[in-house]
Amino acid sequence: MKSRIIHAPVRVDLAGGTLDIWPLSTIIPEAVTLNCTLNVGITVKIEQISGPCALVNADTGTTGQVNSTHPDLKLAAGALQFFGKEAAEGLKVTMKSAVPRGSGLGTSSVLLATLLSGISIELGKPMEAREIVRVAADIEARLIDCPTGVQDYIAPLFGGMNAIRFPAGGLDIHPIGIPDGLGERMVLIFTGISHFSGIPNWEMLKGFFDNKNIRSAFYRLAEIANLAVNAAKSGNVDRLALHMREDYNIRKSLPVQLLPKTEVLFQFLESSHLVAGFRMCGAAGGGTVVAIAKEGQKAKLGQKATEMGYPVLNLTPRNRRIETNVE
Template identity: 25%
Template sequence: MIITKTPFRISFAGGGSDLADFYERYGGCVLSTSINRYCYISIHPYFDERYTMLKYSENELVEHLSDIKHRIFNCVLNERKIQGVEITSTADVPGGTGLGSSSTFTVGLLNTLNCYQGKYMSKGAIAEKACEIEIQKLGSPIGKQDQYAASFGGLNFIRFHQDGTVSVSPIMMRSQTYQQLQQNLVMFYTGDVRSANSILAEQKKNTAAGGKAANLQKMCGLAEEMRGALESDDLSSFGSLLNEGWRLKQTLASGISNPVIDQAYETALANGALGGKLLGAGGGGFLLFYCEPKNQERLRIALRLRPFPFSFEKDGTSVVYIGDKYWD
């Protein structure tokens, strides 16, 4: 058996600039970090080698790979011609909550199959292959940030160049500031899950038409400013920039926010939060806030939402177990 774990991510600023319709014209950038919540994938030869068993939110037992219902499993296993195995996927958080679950799964699956087949791919190659599968082959209206965040891990400034290449640069900051940033970030679950595709499709259309491109350029500028704030130990400015970025993000497409989320956000600002945002494309999932520890209990009481503890992680997708069979 082989087991891998791949982290989910939270994005602070620049989300949307990783869509090709934007970065091919202007270039894009995102500030994000991976967190200690993971997607775990295991692979093992199936007892009856004529069949392939897949276990995720559903169970599939197929004789022919073309019969697989799960789109990513279908695409990857057919491309690799891997059958006669049992693959299980479990996760710390459900899909549709704004933490990049689909791309985290794709990156983790690729890493697992690379190990199973004895192949080596760099973290950048894994991320780019995941982008190819999701965006080009499966036609998902998503960007590139989640795949790179899951593959590399860490607190990074990710730049999307006009030629399609991607640069990943770790944030250079004092360890004391790094720890304080974690202490000042709190996350709450709104109780809603949603597909990001409809929101992203509208955002992609709006960006291509040019109507929202100016605001997205401003969001990229905020990501640059956030990077500077972290590297100069200015966490108060980071919190204020987080708020400014959320205000701009809401203009990119309808459905990014709703009255319930808006009310929760304003309640948070009135109870100690300096800034925040809804993670992911919008519509539901997790609310993230920058709030100093002295105000966090007041914030929790006011919001009446489920807290979601987390910390930063630095490893990205990794293999955590290899059974003896694979050393033969």
């Protein structure tokens, strides 16, 4: 029996992370998020079987059914439950990730968007990309009991580098060509600390309403994100790196404490002559740091991070989106 294989890239956010969370995305008029898909990500395999739906997380070996609440399976279960009785039987869904768990590269959200896309096609009712974004955000917020943004769903559905804006009632997704030389200078450093964006997002969201200094910081983040978008549009990697560093400096004042293990890394990145700019991926608190090395210094920067005990992920910017094959 034929299987449907779906490959989807994860993403790196370069500016404006957190600004994609409602209602910040609506309240801040100039809110924009800049992200870019990477060369690898997650794979979902959908097979037709007889009997109840089966879920398999190939990374952990966890198995279950459509009513599973296990952390390794709940996103897949939530996706199947969205389709109701049609998806309660007859499908086996297997998930596998090529990036570390908790990397802060949008893996869970990318997985959910991929599941909705693949299952809807399998059922003969393919969903439009913007519908997937809306549905995925609702499902994930319910499952993690925290606010969620939308950039992670948009990345694999639209692919490449995008500037995402949030006009009333919709999304403005503007594609930008990946600047020449960005891949030759980008270094993605894994802190080794699993990242959960929900709690940091909630803390920052509360701070926006409760603390005028934090509110001002978010407006400044939006200004910086727009400058980063302009730099990316013009293909100026050095200027993009500068605005990433500015983003990091603002985020240090937000209510997400850098974990001790990551402080050592950030102190190095702040002072190193090898680094043009860097920022924390996602909502910080662990996961991955994206750094832009100075011209010709990528290998040395990666080597130094590795010597410090921080693995460098074999990832690079790539114009990819969800791809489906039948085997």
